[in-house]
Every structure is written in C-alpha cells, then in structure tokens.
Amino acid sequence: MKGSIFKKAITLFSVYKLKQLNSSDLDEAKLKAPNLKEMKDDFNTLVSMGKDTYSGDYKMNKWNLSVIVGTIVYVVSPLDAVPDLIPVLGWLDDVTIVGYSISKLTEEIKKYKEFKGQSNQLAK
Template sequence: MFSKKKEEIDEKYLKKGATQIKDGDIDIAVDNQKEIDDKINNSGALRKYTELGKVMFGMLTDYRKGVYNHVPWFSIAAIAFALLYVLNPLDIVPDFLPGIGYIDDFALLTITIRFIETDLHKYLDWKLEEE
C-alpha cells in the first residue's frame, strides 16, 4: 500500500505540481518558512534536507526580491511546490502516521533537488560572488 503511495510521488507529479504554481504561492512558501523549517528539522526523515532547505528558501527570497533572476521559472516553481507540499500535513501519506508520514515529503524533496541541482549550484556560486 505505502510503496504504491510512494510511487505516486514521481517526476510527473513534480512537473504537474510545479506547472500549477503561481507567484502568490512563492509568497506563501516564503511567509511560512519557519513552519516548514521546523517540520524539516523536527522529523528524522527530512532532517538531512535542513541545509538544502535554507538554500532553497534563500533562492526563493532572492528571486521574490528581484535580486536573483538567473534561474528558470520551473526551478522556482518546483521549489515552491515541494516546500508547500512539506507544509501540508494531509498530503499523499498524512504526516501524522508514525514512522511513515514523511515518506512522500522525503521522496518529493529528493526528486526536486535532483531536478534543480544545477540551479542550486549556480545560486550558491552567485551568493559567494555577492559577498
């Protein structure tokens, strides 16, 4: 049952979700950074994404401010979609299920990072040049 649920979180799911993201969704993700950070930091399965989550929030924030625009819209939309998905407690596998509630969040973050890895590296290089 749960492997089927995990299979629902795939590249097609990310692409479909990212295409539905609007500018206002980026605002929602950034405005809920503390809640999303807390969820990532306090769940064992997602904790490995703590630092990458900070980078993703930094990219969203800098994009929203207009100071960093060297990134495809799909990468921004994928980040916003993934972070809003993590924020949602009633996603494909509800987060309140002990031991398995974060499997889908973990899968989606993993897929998202795989898709935007190059853009994350470019953003980090840009940040280093800005300092």
C-alpha cells in the same frame, strides 16, 4: 506500495506547484525542515532560493521556481501522500519529494550557491 505513494506524491506535487507562496508558508517551511533529517540543509537551500527569487535578489527560470514552490508547498501542506501524523512514514514522502527536487535542480543550486558565495559547498 512505495511506487504508488510516490505516484500520489508526484500528482500532489503537480497541483501544489501552481500555488502562490507567501511569507508565512516560507516561515512554516523553515520550522518543518528539521523533520526532513538528512535533507534539512538541502530543503533550507530551496527555501532560501525561493525567498531570494521572490525578493528579486536572485533570478531563475519559472520551471525551476515552480519545482521549488511545489516542493515547499508539499512539505508544509497537511495533505500529502502519507500524512505527517504517521510516525516516520509521514515524513518519508516529504524526504522523497525534496530529494527528487534536489536532483532536478542540481545546476540551479550550484549557481545559487556561487551567487551566495558558497561555491566550496556545492550540492552533491
């Protein structure tokens, strides 16, 4: 079952990465971050990277930005592999997607943290 949920989540993620984010999406993402438990700080870093890229303060390639956009949209969207209304399981797929994104963006996160002067707190 876990494999099928992950496949569904990846399919939704592929669709979501094409969406344009707006400031209300980013604000909503910040509000939902605490639900991600141990991934909260990593997710907040992704949101900050997105904000700084859209404002022109930080530059990254389009692929990495699409991963960030897809992740944020997946977390804030009511449509995902396991609806967030289901206790515990509802956020498990979101945590999985955030973890997957973090693993794909490790080098970009390191660059971003150096850019922000946080090089002593590099991504795990």
